[in-house]
Amino acid sequence: MEAVIDDYIEPAELTLHFARYQEEVTTGKVGYNTAFDYGWCLIRSRKTDEVMKGIEMFKHLYKNGQQEARRDCLFFTAVGYTKIREFELALECIDTLLKAEPGNTQAKDLKHVIEDRLKKSGLIGMGLIALGGATVVGAIGLVAMLTKKK
């Protein structure tokens, strides 16, 4: 599980998916898969602001996307929060997933990692959400396009 969290995407790959997403944004109709792919790439970025954008993307897809993919959204959101060290928020997401799928070992493993890192860090979050408010609002602006019915 640590390997999955600490595996970073090639910037070129992210750029490619950003371009696809951006193209659909300009046409005013963003496909679910395009957003999902771009979101996952963002979560795998090294850059905090990109991870935060990914989190916003999956929160949005959770509310507005395919029912059967909600588990994926929760999982990726939890991975994103773990990466930016918002452990409490990460736990919230993973607990929601575990409530629906108590036996999911992928989710259980991620929960262990979060609890472990929370214990080691000694702090609760880095306040990134508060400090990075502007970035998050920016990201919400982007995903707002997605509300258009598919």
Next chain:
Amino acid sequence: MAAPPAGSTNAPYNYNYIFKYIIIGDMGVGKSCLLHQFTEKKFMSDCPHTIGVEFGTRIIEVSGQKIKLQIWDTAGQERFRAVTRSYYRGAAGALMVYDITRRSTYNHLSSWLTDAKNLTNPNTVIFLIGNKADLDSQRDVTYEEAKQFADDNGLMFLETSAKTGDKVEDAFLETARRIYQLIQDGSLDLNAAESGVQHKPSHVTRPLGTGEQPEATGKSCQC
């Protein structure tokens, strides 16, 4: 002579090579169960669909060399297909799995094979696995037919059961033996970033903080 810096370690790597593997194929064919069986020797009877990717490692021995397998198990559900492709790069081995009781999973192999060929390097060892061999009464694809497909495409092939464990070790180990043979032949360039193989000379010692450190073994699959 200066004393070694505090905290330096003289422990050698407990393996000589790292091979990267990927496991691909349709959803539900048993990829995660194969990984879990290989790393934990256990079978998960109801395993939820993988979200994104899972990861497992195990150290094996081939010709007296310790090899650490780093295995990426990809999600087979269609919505993950675009991004899981980015995990193919630099794989030394690709295990391509279908379910012998579901013909559709066999029919999709050509598409998985196209991805595997396009996204890995020419020396990547592709191993075809027909899983769920324990369910012989529900068989939908004959051994002979799949063997022919494997031969036509230059793939190695075995039927396995992640449930009973039958031939699971063989599939992972034979892939490693083939990769090791390619290294010995000189057809696999260890210096190429895309080869999926890293050499870790076991007698070299490095101080902490320079390059990768030896890792604890054993952490593995989350089926």
